[in-house]
Amino acid sequence: MQKFDYYYEGNALQMDILVYSRVSTVSLLPTLELRATTKLLGIPTAKSLLSFGAGSLTAGIFLSREQHVNAGSQVRRLYPASAEYPDLRKHNNCMASHLTPAVYAKLCEKATPNGFTLDNAIQTGVDNPGHPFIKTVGMVAGDEESYEVFADLFDPVIRERHNGYHTRTMTHPTDLDSSKIRSGIFEERYVLSSRVRTGRSIRGLSLPPACTRAERREVERVVVDALAGLKGDLSGRYYGLGQMTDQEQQQLIDDHFLFDKPVSPLLTCAGMARDWPDARGIWHNNEKTFLVWVNEEDHTRVISMEKGGNMKRVFERFCRGLKEVERLIMEKGWEFMWNERMGYILTCPSNLGTGLRAGVHINLPRLSKILENLRLQKRGTGGVDTAAVGSTFDISNLDRLGQSEVQLVQTVIDGVNYLIECEKKLEKGQDIRVPPPLTYK
């Protein structure tokens, strides 16, 4: 695997500094696939920053905090920071808790190489003061570099959201070896369905709040191309949102397969619904147990699911499918956004790390508030922003960052087992114990 490095000029007035190339790890022949680069090279204003060596092209992405792009001269500033500072007095989200006037003044003139600014990042948190059920994050990343350029704000937000995680000093474990899972097959009387999802971003392309139409279409092309290579129980088909029939779409929504047209202001205020439904779609395997959403809140959302309680099998398919998709993408010279401090890079800071949400729809008429001690989260069966229907809950992991995929799924499995035991005790009229808070070793 080639390491990527790139360099950019700190004070360039023209944003012609971002040039990527893809290196094929499969072949070093002169007929390398340069599909991704040919559209970027040769533009009159673009300066080529590639270095050549040994018959292969190398370029890359290495970002050091000391080399921040200070694009203040291009970011339109007629007023001092104090006049632009948002009014957050009635706000209750992570961004509002950490965006002091001093931090705002420090960051407001910066931009990522793609031109994403602080105001872009925080707009959703300014427009959405609070949420009735959860303390929202209130900011998004427009690209991989956002997390570095605006680290003075992202870091404390990440710390608050992820249980004290320090992105500068801690490392995040990635583990997709599903064979390590113990137990994980629940009684169908209680567990109606099981699901594991994560997100993946394609390195080198801006994220949904900031991507241009061309970038979004490129994401779609790259992902759909790779998915076409899946075989066996994973082989399937892509449905572009703009080409789907209303019937197909409704069927997919009813099956809990499709993402809604974005109506949540948390998403729309962050610019993620722009140009809808251009370059959005859903891919799923023929068995409808492995799905990929393209260009919703992230470049991709990868989901493994099935009816019933076999979480073990769901996670096995999840890991296998993910690794296969990654392999197929890398064959074409692309890779996922990832680093060892923050794990997988996604649009919302709440999804950093594993980006993983593993959960079940479980029927627990006698449920009590044990969940927090088990590091579990409940949602309604419509997902985030919904309430439970009757006594059926969506139970999933609370954490994303600092624990690996295997660890998080095991946490859900152990917790759900505990809940079922509690439910059974309550059925018999027995007492249940509130478990002690779970501490991670």
Place this chain on the structure above:
Amino acid sequence: MPFGNTHNNFKLNFKPEEEFPELSKHNNHMAKVLTKDMYAKLRDRQTPTGFTLDDVIQTGVDNPGHPFIMTVGCVAGDEESYEVFKELLDPIISDRHSGYKPTDKHKTDLNFENLKGGDDLDPNYVFSSRVRTGRSIKGYALPPHNSRGERRAVERLSVEALNSLDGEFKGKYYPLKSMTDAEQEQLIADHFLFDKPVSPLLTCAGMARDWPDARGIWHNDNKTFLVWVNEEDHLRVISMQKGGNMKEVFKRFCTGLQKIEAIFKKHGTSFMWNEHLGYVLTCPSNLGTGLRGGVHVKLEKLSQHPKFEEILKRLRLQKRGTGGVDTASVGGVFDISNADRLGSSEVDQVQCVVDGVKLMVEMEKKLEKGEAIDSMIPAQK
């Protein structure tokens, strides 16, 4: 969502056809005019404040069509947008404003004495009368594009000017963010206050950013003269009252507007205006007078007549629901207003409303009696 000029330069790394929006299912003025060639030509331009082509068209890309009206599908971010993106906006203006040419001149007439009649609309049918327009403060970016600092400056300047009005115009400013929920709901119910923006036509153009920061309503003590600050335009100026006395409404409208303009001039600022486009506002549909003069009128029978739309068209009028744009009518009561904005004066347009509504009420009365109205249908004005 406005991304500013740095982001636009990054976009230029991609070919125009890769960035060109998918408009095949769209039905708005922008989609009808914007070709791939035009996109390629205009996409590397920006106004002095950094507003770009994609900023202009985003709302039209995100909103393919509207059930009741043919939407414009684009907005201006500042005064210069209309110059910098002339190739796109001139044909749209022409389509929207009945063939208005780039060389045409627009007439401004705020002399209320030139209005004939308008004080005798039947209050059994005409429940309320209202005239509104917009004004933009020269030198400041418009709602799709302005920063928080700019928006607050607009608020400051406007409130300063408004607070110096006196007589029947003496009033008070209510900033949205310190209004109580109860006050706010009362003002909405009285048709005084603008809604929290939910229409995607507005939200996709970035006009709802930072809500409710620097937004508010000023109104006189009688609640007959109102100014909205920082909604879809810098200022929306409204004169209204119950009943059908449009003449009085228009008189107050003209007088109030002229007083406000005089105060602004005294403080060294002015409104965006030029002799080609008249008053410059955010939406190209509001250029010219920016005036919408209308009534809430009960036309239960007439509205079901097969020729209703044709009659409106000939009278140069437009219908909306009683909740304003994007709403349906309730109980046969319609909001009827002038369709034109550019190419005719304020007096001309209010005259259309006065004459047209008078005629339609007579038609309604005839239909109630079971009589035919064919002989009354007017020729195209």
